[in-house]
Amino acid sequence: MIDAPGPWASGPFTLVEGRSIISTEPVVTDGEDRTWLQTEDRSPTVRLRANPHYWDRVRGPRVREVEFRNDVDRRRALDLVCDTVGEVDIVTEVPHREAERVRRSRHARLVAVDSVRALAGAIDRGVDGLPLDDVRARRALNLAVDRSALVRDLFGGHARPLAGLTPPTPLTALHRAPGRLRPYPYDPSRAARLWQAAGGGSRPLRLAAMTDWEAVAHAVAAQWHTVLGLAVEVRILRSDEEQREARRRQAAKEPRDWDVLLLEQGSQSADVPPLELHRAFVGRSGEFRAGPVDPKFERLFDHLRSRRSQLWQVLAANRLDRYVTDQALALFLVAPRVLYAVNERVDFQPYATTFELADTSVRRGHWSLR
Template identity: 25%
Template sequence: MNRTMRTLSSGLVLLLASVVAAPLASAQSVTIAIGSEPSTLDAQLRDDGGERQVNDNIYEALMARTPTGELVPGLAAAAPVQIDEKTWEFKLRDGIKFHNGEVFNADAVVASVLRVIDPANKSEQMAYLGPLAGAEKVDDLTVRIVTSAPDPILPARMYWLKMVPAAYSKDPAIGEKPVGTGPYTFVGWDRGNSIALSANADYWGGAPQIDDVTFRFVTEAGTRLSGLMAGEFDVIVNLLPEFADSVPQAKTVSGLDTSVIILGIDNPAVKDVRVRRALNMAIDRQTLADSLFAGHAGVTKGQLILPGAFGYNEDLAAWPYDPAGAKALIEEAGATGTVINLVGESGRWLKDREMIEAIAAYWTEIGIKVNVEILEFSVYLDRIFDMSKRPDSYFVLNSNELFDADREMAFAYEPGQGGAANSDKALGEAIVAARSQVDVEKRKAAYKEITRKINEEAYDVPLLNHRDIYGLSARMDWQPRVDAKLIVKEMKVNE
């Protein structure tokens, strides 16, 4: 385990010490280093963090959040009004246009909703959208969102769903040349290297201070770090915590991410609950948190649900670190020597490869043979969303922008949805029922029972709750958001 837990090599430390700061770009231009290249710039079809980091500046939604997480109107002129148990009415802001000149109105909202829910588009984002069923135009500035069942968190879902232009959304080019209503317009995509955006001078919310932004795709955390120290980058994501005191500015914020291993419980390798429990008991989560994240992560309390989100189960306890007990369970199940495929990626999240390798080592120590597959991010997404054959296990950091347990339920546990890897019909029915329960106390009780069952059956291996860590150049003035969005119009530069 020691090699897995080591931080950067002494070579990188020497490199950082020898860096001579290069001149920074002009005050109106910034460069942001992110961990993965977007698999597409279509804002509605993939569940891809790299895509969101770019498109959050190009596209907007009916609802928005403040940097501290408060839900507020976005393209909507006000909070929605619930017409009946399955219908919410939104009034829209007037005078807004998409970057290509198309008018933002009720037609655009209807087109956006119908496009994302169209089964032919196979959107990976449906795990965020629950029972969204359609939209109806009332007049140019009034639209009604319709659900197939009562949905108490529909306003929060409309913070997620980006609005696309009605006509242009039918053009396949939208995946490479995005067009939104946001503060920045698309300039160009240098495949494998960067994406450039430019300030929208006609932005309805006022032109942003920063004129140009370049998103660079830098998988290796050490390379992002050295680029920041050299003056090549103004903002880097996933700053290595052990170097927080070495950069011009380090900013942290309570994150929305929980690391987890989703288990394909229908697969022979992990079908036995004793094996699944052993996989949980084999991992020393506190050592992972301390050794890899230096206080910027905490051990999960037996669940994927984000602490503070509606539906978090306060009664669950962290899985104990008990390698002897885990090994005994593996032997009892006759699973010694069983091969488990563990799918992951590298660079999208802070120290993701290190975590995957550490977990594989823990599992090996209890008698399991682990086949680790580290995939390029777009290939990784294809694998985890392939409903025809889920991996035995896969590593992911799940984010909960909805601040509600339904996000985790829809992504990780509801059969046939998101990245869920089970065929538990009863669990699925319970999740659907909880989603549509409008009585707050009954809904809390439903999630308490669901999370208890998931924990008891060990349907997953929850790991850590993570804080977001950013590195900034000396000239940057920015406070990171709780939802991890890189909203450039909220950034300023100081000379």
Template identity: 30%
Template sequence: MTAPLSPSCEACTSPARSSGTRAASTPPKAHPKAIGESSPWGTGPFELVEGTSLLDKRSPEVVLEPNEEYWDSARTPTVRVVFDNVIPKAAAVKDVGSADGEIDIVTELTPAEAAQVEDSDAASVVASDSKTVLLGVFNQTSGDSKWNDIRLRKAVNYAVDRQGVIDDAMMGYGNLMPATILEGHFGYNDSLEPYAHDPEQAGQLAKDADKTVTIVTDEAHEGVADAVAADLSDAGFDASVKVGEPTGKWDIWLVEHFDWSPEFPAAVVHREYFGDTGGYLKSPGDKRLQGLIDQAMRTVDKDEQEEITMAIEKHIYDHADALLLFAPQKLYAVRDGVDFTPYKSTVLELAETKMDE
């Protein structure tokens, strides 16, 4: 028997709460009820019955109910979902692990929060091998940037023990990959291997370079940045970490992104990090790489598009266009009795979610 489920902005509660950031919209009825300033409609599995969730405006709660007119009857939801956008994340993590709590799902756990959930008696951690990517963007905004030297870019790639960073800073919640695409996914280039951990090679490549390195990142990735800085220091660099935005003097910006597309990393990941219009681009750009990205986005044939995507991966790898790290797993706290399956796109889909009473 199923019971209502409700999610919160980063947590879910019962009668039904889960942490989520996206809600499916559904077809309008003859006289749709106004929700906020507009009446959303669509063909999704849920119907928005209460609240507003926009980029610049979110109500305290957003309530979704099954769309009885959904076209795929085999996938029609059986739960009611309530996103709680008010409860603090720390309180949600504590609640989901409590036997008398109301939270059912909490999203976007850190490894430390995952450990807290695993120690509880009422919830467990669901780890998803999502299409995420964590890279170190080099500061090449000036024409005389030391990072314009491919030898230095390769040096820091050889200096980092990626598996060690995953094991220590991520508590094992991550997967190695050679560039930006995980094995088994569209565009993965099986001719590449992740950069080996070779401090001696790193030292040789950087022997004549300025070895001062300031890593900037957000609080969520501070532990990873500390581990990377320690590896760089072991290889002869003078490395430090700063939490904040990539402003002022900095060298490497650790930033995570995800591929929400079914099979189009060129448009979603490659463009964002390396394309002329990318939000994470901190260099004048690479004409050859931009040409490949443009070619992929113009190509209709799927096989040809995958070949181009593999060529993009090889270019990024060969030129060490970023500090190539790993794919962090997405972590969810799920209350016992809740059947939840995460999507590799990291988009929170709850149509298949069920809850035992």
């Protein structure tokens, strides 16, 4: 992270005002492995200016200046981009429930991107009172979820059912092709049979979720209750401190007060999603792993790491994904599309894994050109 403005690097822009940094707290995930809990610290304004030395003349930068407004909260920002001109040009991470409002707005349009993100549940495979160490029970939880209904009712169509932990994007099609990896179907009768065969539960299942996924948690809980006859206690982690504490305990493998925790996790590239997705949920050093280390997963991950050719990496990633899916080592829900509200005079070029503005430009009539 860049602590202060200066001509420090060679990217398309230069930081000329403000800061967007984090303070970090280490958590040991396994042996020598660490992850870091993060707390944001942003100045009210962060300003970037085009770097005249940037080498990629075709890519950009195409705008002279970018001003990040950190003095405006998300709700107010949506009002400004939808209803005014010159205050806000782009709002990222638009909640799916607000998509229609943006689409109907006077000044903004909705841009949706197939990102490399997965909304999935970490399943605690070591709890008492529930048979979550039994693959039949974990499959039952997956078979009892109607992903199409989630996509339709809660995401307005802006999500895709998750097959394994590899989000379906054009670049990950090959990762999912061998073995025809498909999402768990919604199969209530098979789910109920498997849940009973695994012994059912002697207590309610505790389902936790971050605030953004509250509606998803309630929908999943209702489906489990209906299909499996399972009592589900939903807990929403609302405050920053609650979320932080849950992440800390989970990463450090300390006792937890949930059985399934819904999380959204992304990958910084589509080339090898297991580095950030499968490893995080299942791997030895995984910050979301809840349950014992899985030796076969570790062997498959080591195999992936040993491959240098991209084709062999894709095949190794597919084997890993099929194993994680077959063993139901997570609750696979959906890959949400990332939504942006963008001023109608901005030619926004979104990225599937990050937020970069080198290729984005403004059109004739934009407020800053008048």
